[in-house]
Amino acid sequence: MADTLHRTPLTRERILLAAVALADAAGIQALSMRNLAQDLGVVPMALYKHVANKDELLDGMIDVVVGEIDPPRDDLDWKRSVRLRILSARQMLLRHPWAPLAIESRNMATMAVLSYLDSVVATLRAGGFSTDLAHHVMHAMGSRVLGFSQELFDASRRVGQTGAADADPPAAMPPEITTRFPHLAEIAAAAAHDDGSVVGSGCDDQFEFEFAVDLLLDGIERLRQQGWTSARHTRRAA
Template sequence: MTQQAEAVRRIPLNRDRVLSAAVVLADEAGIDALSMRRLAQELGVVPMALYKHVANKEELLDGMVDVIVGEIDPPVSGADWRSAVRLRILSARRSLLRHPWARQVLESRTNRTPAVLGYMDSFIGMFLAGGFSVDLTHHVMHALGSRMWGFTQELFDDSANAAPAPTTAKVQAVMYQEMAARYPNILAVATAANHDDGSVVGQGCDDQFEFEFALDLLLDGFGRFHEEGWTSNRAKPER
């Protein structure tokens, strides 16, 4: 054992150290590899030592989400509401991209910790500070959904996560011909852009571009509704 490793093991254990180590372990080995036993091994302690700082695995995951939330930039002082919201969402997205497991964990959480609630409250506050009514802000939050955390459900997400079967150019040409005959509109849209293989939106689509494109559409729409004095009462059809 090196002197450096021994020195790390002698650092007093606390909640921040446990959570930081859990984030690093998930980053390096994946969220499925995270367990209280494995985390204790990484910290050089017995598993029971962890329970003085986190009650169980669920509380550990909640705390890891808090670490991610803590990485998101605060609202930019003096910026207009649109810029402040856009920058904050893109900061949240950068945090999620640094931690590939974070989206899965965020989607699994049913408990709202003070850190999560604080972020949501501050996020809502950017719209209210920009002059949005509580009514419009309520519907804005529904429209944004998970985008406030830097991700969104994508049309082709499930299929993109499956590894494509290797094909020859001849086989691919036949596949395109069949698609063109049976599903011409899908093919036209799917081949409309130059693609990169690392995408999760659709094979080769620029994920960041697509995320920002949709975000800007939403922000533009929110701004228009705000300027028009939109209210949900006026928008609801008469029965």
């Protein structure tokens, strides 16, 4: 009776934190409702009072770890603010190496991911970027903005629960999402669209690819002109 009275109540937050800890320790492949219930000392059915299924569990786990990314710094210029947040996202992924695959596996970004991306666009806009330029910059950065290197907007790279590539384009943002994340909605309509794109009514893939390549090449040329070396950069960072 005493053990029952003093047992920690099962909550959604406790379940999500335990799921994150399990994935951190054993990998995302070890995550199951049965294993999670065992770690929590409950029967598997008890979990379903707080999470409907494994998909909802994964969404919640993603939101937990994305919530670890540092908030924007209003006292910095856009470049330093965005860079610090990307590096913070990178550190989050180092703590949770399962997260990139989990993020990429979702058919739609979670609320925390959308909130984070929306805030990055807000920083760009506040830094003087036009809606059009912010749109293409987000494409160029891709999933680097979340700390890893995959194409953030390429639906053909998303892998579902079955392990097969999901080629279906994402649906248009519902009205409640566009209201909640106005900066993402703004850039979504900023550029000419290409019906042949892998994202359906999304963006011109060839243009976005060339834009990113040109951006990288311009930056590389600038470094070449400066006589950049990794040793010099490392000493300055230290």
